[in-house]
Amino acid sequence: MARRTDGGVPGGSRRSTAQTRRRRAVPAIALGAMCLGIAGLLVMLPAVSDACQPVPATSDFSAEQVADAIAPGSDVLIVGDSYTTGRGSYDDVHGWAQDLVSERQWDATINGYPGTGYVNPGRGRSSRAVYLSRIEQRAALTPDLVIVQGSQNDWLTDSATLEKTVERTLRQAEVQWPDAVVVTIGPSAPQPRAEATTGINDAVAAGASAVGVPYIDAIDGQWFTAMNSGSYAATDQQHLNDAGYLYLAGKIDAELEQLATQPDGEQCL
Structure with a gap:
């Protein structure tokens, strides 16, 4: 299966071949029995937080559309920062995106550029490197x-500006590709870096919600904790290592699968 990778250069593209890799009596006695029955039933029922609850629809896409996509x-098309590029992996160019593309057997354009974000243009300081511009540059796809x-790289941007930019960026993607399913993934750094990205996470989530785009929230899901981050963090403690990227790819894969299988208007809380 062919995989197209930008290799961290805005506007650039190169092709490579990916190999598929795989992967629940008396009244007193009667009353006591009834209480026991109720207690047993409560034990059998899942906690509310573990069950799928009807909620207002927050996505413009049906489960069937996601399944097809x-x-x-x-x-x-995957647009992102150094996590999408794979910085911290054994070769610095093999991250969660490459793992997921290989697992899902997609024909993908992986457009990762280190240091960038919805607002942050990265080291090159070029406006062409922010997410909106890079999406516009690929209108032919x-x-x-x-x-x-x-993007954890938008840490210097105030929440209101970031939220508006996220909304504008995702809306452009929806307008540009009206038949495509658009999904966004928030900051996914290991601890302790993750603690500094909660404000970014909230702003990106709000922007995605305003557009009706599904938001995959690694922080709310507690994917990276004080217990597991030591095993998944790269030597710089800012990025992920090979095991971390593989773990992240698996988490994202599971979230996409849930979007594709849960009934419309129902969400697992």
């Missing part, structure tokens, strides 16, 4: 699925 062979990842 994530199917093997789908055309996928016809993706079934668009994934926008990040």
Whole structure:
């Protein structure tokens, strides 16, 4: 399965071949029995937080549309920062995106550029490197699925500005590719870096919600904790190592699968 990778250079592109890698009596006695029955029933019922609850729809896409978009062979565009590039991996160019593309057998354009974000243009300081510009530059593509990842690099941007920029960026993706499913992934740094990205996470989540784009929230899901971060963090403690990226890819894969299988208007809280 072919995989197209930008290699961290805005506007650039190169092709490479990815190999598929795989992967629940008396009244007193009667009353006591009734109490026992109720207690037993309560034990059997899942906690509210573990059950799927009807909620207002927050996404413009049906489960069926998502299922089609994530199917093997789908055309996928992934836009992100150094996590999408794979910095911290054994070769610095093999991260969660490459793992997920290989697992899902997608025909993907992986557009990762270190240091960038919705607002942050990275070291080059070029406006062409922010997510909105990079999405606009790829208008000729016809993706079934668009994934926008990040961005912990927007830590110097105030929440109101970041939220508005996220909304504008994701809305552009929806207008540009009206038949594509658009999904965004928030900051996914290991601890202790994750603690500094909660404000970013809230702003990106709010921007995605305003557009009706599904938001994959690694912080709310507690994917990276004080217990597991030591095993998943790269030597710089800012990025992930190979095991961390593989773990992140698996988490994202599970979230996409849930979006594709849960009934419309129902959400697992």
